[in-house]
Amino acid sequence: MESILTINNLTKKFGYLTAVKDLSFTINKGNVYGILGPNGSGKSTTLGIVLNVVNKTQGDFHWFDGNISTHNALKKVGAIIERPNFYPYMTATQNLRLVCKIKGVDYSKIEEKLEVVGLLERKDSKFRTYSLGMKQRLAIASALLNDPEILILDEPTNGLDPQGIHQIREIIKQIAAKGTTILLASHLLDEVEKVCSHVVVLRKGVKLYSGRVDEMISSHGFFELKTNKQNELITLLENNTSFKNIKVEDDLITAFLNTPMESEDFNKHLFEKGIILTHLVQRKESLEEQFLQLTDNN
């Protein structure tokens, strides 16, 4: 698979503090990646290093095939970090023209991208008159100007109201649907869960996991069950070796699997035993549950 960004043993120290420690991972074309981690886990520092604004202490990274200088590679990358940074005295169009000049992109892209983020009517308003949500959308338009190979978003919904968060997520989903590689750093797990196929989990600058979201912890998921014959069901589950533990909350029974099992077969088995379910849901742990499990175990 074509790699877009390769990071090898990257380390960054701020004085005594090690913000990123011996980090290695690869970003491949076409996937949507999430970088997860609590605040201060080194997400932004890592992105800062690959985006040429923070100097690395050790290790190395390269963009694409490695034959291109970082600043030229960045012309093929779209990135927004934390807060939207623009010239307050320029209008949206003027700000984007400046970005076009830096990236070497034609001005004709400006209107097209403003349309995507829904700022076309406000294109001649000065940046300082924008609300935070609009500023963030302008930042996305700016990052999209060059039709980037990869879009890097660092906490894109930070500080936005629910409406703003929803708008940004919709835009991200649209972009992801077009096949653009996305790298999304966030501590909001449901945000990552909704859009990402792969994750890198960091804690205190150390990588805990990188790979597919659904393979993050070795788990076969669990059943949520309800029935009128609750006691019989519990006894049956306890005697079945396919389940490792059972949790009962009011009338809801949660049974965790230790081998794969289809809900269809399980339902049939129970029916034959004379237990009729009123509620059956099979699912995997949410990213939040997986993440907490991962960060606790290590």
Next chain:
Amino acid sequence: MLRLLNLELQKLLLNRTSKILIFISFVLPFFVILLSSLKINVFGFFTLELGELGIFNFPIIWHLTTFFASQFKFFFAIVVVSMIGNEYSNKTIKQNLIDGLSKKEFILSKFYTIVFFSLVSTILISLISLCIGLYYSSYTEASIIFRETEFLLAYFVKLIGFFSLCLFFGMLVKRSAFALAFLFILYILEWILFGLMAWKLDTSLAEKIQNFFPLKSMYKLIDQPFQRIAMTKFPDKVDLSYDYGAHWYEIAIVIGWTALFIFLSYRLLKTRDL
């Protein structure tokens, strides 16, 4: 190169404050020079015409106009300092780098802008001096007109040197006001050092060393012209004579400082985490 200049010009010319300051720094000196060249009737008592004094004669006019115009460099110095300060306070420097500008290109785009405005200023001052000179000067032979035009070169180098110093201070402290304060501190520091040297060593040696200091070396490029004007009035007073020329070594010193300031600005940006 044009791309980088274009980039910076957009940043400056769309900002109202810097536009006004640029306008002032260009128009004010020429306005003053033009005004002084006019015949002024002081309340009907007498007419003041500076041109009559012979100060607008070639070649002395080159010396005079460049000296006066360079006093107005401070306005553009504010622009230079704030063009760095704004990039830091808006965090747009970070965004520029992320968008694919290299750190070297960032410094170069500022430096090219400095060179550009210095060049425009030099061209304007040479045109206006030429016009006033042709109008007032008693000598209009080409050989006399173009004598001492090295003052124009000195003016150009002086502006670039001074603005490069401002650029460096801007990069160093990231805030416009502090950078201007630093300029003032450097000025005082140079005089304190000079005082110390004059006290411990001897004055003439101290003066020689002082000519290597950044601000003094820039000032020294174009010496004050008053004494020279006095000399032309009283040619027999020998004790008035002094070395007012713009020498090649003076220019070399300022170019040396310029290179150092630009290099240091680049080093600073390169090693800094934004």
